[in-house]
Amino acid sequence: MAARFRMSDLGALSYYLGIKVKQGKEALLLGQSTYASKLLEWSGMAECKPCLTPMEERLKLTKASTMAKVDATLYRSIIGDLCYLVHMRPDIAFVVGYISRFIEDHWAAVKRLLRYVTVDQVIVFPKTSxxxxxxxxxxxxxxxxxxxxxxxxxxxxxxxxxxxx
Known part of the structure; x- marks a missing residue:
């Protein structure tokens, strides 16, 4: 006996795979503010002071760092979450790629990027021709x-x- 499936109208798309969708008459807005907020909570940076740039100017990181190492699993997990956030935040793509080259040496650079992520941004697609x-x-x-x-x-x-x- 063949299975029967029912389709139902769930209305306009509002949230999909961590991406918030707002559909207005003039534009379509896409953002990941909820995902970013959950990432900040999980990393213990929910109450951090925001910064205006994702990375210090002229920052040069090296594998021969003298900084104290952090938990490699935590570091890599946060980098992975930031990689997903890049889909709606191309402004952080370079920094995420740069800090992902290192295993766990540059926690300060990761924290700086997380402080920048607190700045809520959306991508706007105008609907008007x-x-x-x-x-x-x-x-x-x-x-x-x-x-x-x-x-x-x-x-x-x-x-x-x-x-x-």
């Missing part, structure tokens, strides 16, 4: 900036928006 959307792309490279292996780092930043940058 002819909105004058503009694509702007920037690229940069750090030639041989890695202290340990003299590797170069490159990055690309893409903006899609209606206002000129």
């Amino acid at each position: 002819g909105s004058g959307m503009r694509l702007t792309v920037f690229s940069d490279v750090d030639m041989a900036g890695d202290i340990d292996g003299q590797w170069s780092t490159s990055g690309v930043l893409v903006f899609l928006g209606s206002a000129p940058i």
Whole structure:
């Protein structure tokens, strides 16, 4: 006997895989503020003071760190959670990639990034046609900036928006 499945209308999508969805007349907004809040609670940083940048300027990390090591499992778990957060927060992609190169040496850099994550951000997709959307792309490279292996780092930043940058 074949199984029967019923489909039901659950209404407009509002939350999916940790991504909050707000559908308005003018725009669609996507964000992960709930996921970020849970990450901050789990890491013990829920009451931290926010910062405006995800990483210290000109920060150079090395594998030969003299900092006290933290629990490697905790460090890696938080890095994994931050990797998932990158889907809606491309502003933290570089820092997450950079600190994920190290096992457990740079807890201060991770905590700095978690303090930055407290700043709630969303991605906005306008629904109106002819909105004058503009694509702007920037690229940069750090030639041989890695202290340990003299590797170069490159990055690309893409903006899609209606206002000129």
